[in-house]
Amino acid sequence: MATTVDKIKDIEAEAKLAKLKRELLTPTSSGGGGGSGFDVARTGVASVGFIGFPSVGKSTLMSRLTGQHSEAAAYEFTTLTTVPGQVLVNGAKIQMLDLPGIIQGAKDGKGRGRQVIAVAKTCHLIFIVLDVNKPLTDKKVIEAELEGFGIRINKSPPNIVFKKKDKGGISITNTVPLTHIDHDEIKAVMGEYKISSADIAIRCDATIDDLIDILEAKSRSYIPVIYALNKIDAISIEELDLLYRIPNACPISSEHGWNIDELLEQIQVGEIESCESLHKAQRETSRLYIAGCVTIHEMHCRRFLDDFRQAVVYGKSVKHQPQRVGLSHELADEDIITIIKR
Numbered sequence: 061m062a063t064t065v066d067k068i069k070d071i072e073a074e075a076k077l078a079k080l081k082r083e084l085l086t087p088t089s090s091g092g093g094g095g096s097g098f099d100v101a102r103t104g105v106a107s108v109g110f111i112g113f114p115s116v117g118k119s120t121l122m123s124r125l126t127g128q129h130s131e132a133a134a135y136e137f138t139t140l141t142t143v144p145g146q147v148l149v150n151g152a153k154i155q156m157l158d159l160p161g162i163i164q165g166a167k168d169g170k171g172r173g174r175q176v177i178a179v180a181k182t183c184h185l186i187f188i189v190l191d192v193n194k195p196l197t198d199k200k201v202i203e204a205e206l207e208g209f210g211i212r213i214n215k216s217p218p219n220i221v222f223k224k225k226d227k228g229g230i231s232i233t234n235t236v237p238l239t240h241i242d243h244d245e246i247k248a249v250m251g252e253y254k255i256s257s258a259d260i261a262i263r264c265d266a267t268i269d270d271l272i273d274i275l276e277a278k279s280r281s282y283i284p285v286i287y288a289l290n291k292i293d294a295i296s297i298e299e300l301d302l303l304y305r306i307p308n309a310c311p312i313s314s315e316h317g318w319n320i321d322e323l324l325e326q327i328q329v330g331e332i333e334s335c336e337s338l339h340k341a342q343r344e345t346s347r348l349y350i351a352g353c354v355t356i357h358e359m360h361c362r363r364f365l366d367d368f369r370q371a372v373v374y375g376k377s378v379k380h381q382p383q384r385v386g387l388s389h390e391l392a393d394e395d396i397i398t399i400i401k402r
C-alpha cells in the first residue's frame with residue numbers, strides 16, 4: 061500500500077512534470093516554443109477553429125458553412141495552412157478557421173500539430189470535427205492532444221483562489237471536504253513551485269490537476285467545444301440515434317449540407333441581462349455574449365471589473381461594426397459583446 065510519503069512523492073513528480081510541460085510550450089525568443097506560425101489576421105467578433113484528424117472533412121465543412129472555398133480531397137493533409145472564412149450568427153460576424161489536420165502526438169511536436177493547436181488555443185470556440193465512420197476513441201485522442209497543450213474543454217476554471225504573499229507561510233482553507241488531496245499534499249505542490257507563502261481558498265473538491273491549473277493559469281485556456289460528427293450520410297439511422305446521445309455534439313454531413321444550420325445554432329451566444337447572467341456565461345461558454353439593455357458598467361461585479369480592459373461591441377448601440385468601447389458604454393438589446401480581459 062502506498063504510504064503518505066510515497067503519495068507526496070508522486071504529487072511532487074506530477075507538479076514537476078506540469079512545470080516542464082509549460083516550459084516546453086512557452087514560446088521562446090529563439091523560436092523553439094509553441095509558435096503560432098499558422099495564425100492569420102482576426103476579423104469579426106469571435107473565431108472558431110476546426111480541429112481534427114486528416115480527411116475528417118474540415119475543409120468540406122468550411123466551404124459549406126462560409127462559402128469560402130478550402131481545398132478538399134480524399135488524401136490526408138490536403139490543407140497545409142490556416143484558411144479563414146466568415147459566417148453570420150445572429151447578425152454577428154464570426155470568423156471560421158479551417159486548419160491542417162493533426163495526428164496523435166501533435167502536442168509533443170509531431171508534424172505541425174503544435175502550431176495548429178496554438179492557433180486553436182486563441183479561438184473563442186473550437187469545432188472538433190470527427191468522422192463517424194472512424195472509432196469514437198478518436199474523440200478522446202483529440203481531447204488529450206488539446207488538454208496537453210493547456211486547453212481545457214467545456215470546463216470552467218477550478219474554484220480555487222490563490223494569492224501569493226511575501227511571508228506568513230502557506231495558509232489553506234477549504235469550504236468543501238477535499239477527497240482527492242490533503243493539506244500536506246497541497247504544500248508539497250507549493251514546494252515544487254518554490255512558493256513558501258500564499259493564501260489558498262479552495263471551494264470545490266479539487267484534484268491535484270485543478271490546483272496545478274490554477275498555478276499555471278497563464279498557460280491555460282478554457283474554451284468551449286462543439287463536436288461536429290461528420291459524414292452521417294455513410295451510416296444507418298440506428299447508428300445516428302446513438303450519436304445524438306453525445307453531449308455538445310452535432311451530427312452533420314458537410315458534403316450533403318445536412319444539419320449544418322443546427323451546428324451554427326449550437327454556437328452559443330449567451331444572453332446577458334445582469335451581472336449574474338454575465339458571470340454564468342463567462343463560466344459556461346466563455347467570451348461571447350448578447351447583452352440586454354444595460355451599460356457594461358451595470359453588469360459588473362468586482363471580479364469582472366478587476367480584469368476588464370475593453371469590450372468589443374457589435375450591434376445597434378455602436379456606429380462602427382464592431383467598435384471598441386469602455387465601461388460606460390450603454391448597450392442596446394441584442395448587442396453582441398466580447399469582453400477583453402487584461
Ligand SMILES: Nc1nc2c(ncn2[C@@H]2O[C@H](COP(=O)(O)OP(=O)(O)OP(=O)(O)O)[C@@H](O)[C@H]2O)c(=O)[nH]1
Nearest residue numbers: 114115116117118119120133137138139161314315
Ligand atoms: N461521405 C462523406 N464524405 C465527406 C464528407 N465531408 C467530407 N467528405 C470527404 O472526405 C474527404 C476529406 O475531406 P476534406 O474536407 O479534405 O477533409 P479535411 O479534414 O479538410 O482533410 P485535411 O485537410 O487533409 O486534414 C474528401 O474526399 C471529402 O469529399 C461527408 O459529409 N460525407
Ligand SMILES: [K+]
Nearest residue numbers: 115133135138
Ligand atoms: K483531405
Ligand SMILES: [Mg+2]
Nearest residue numbers: 118119138139
Ligand atoms: Mg482540409
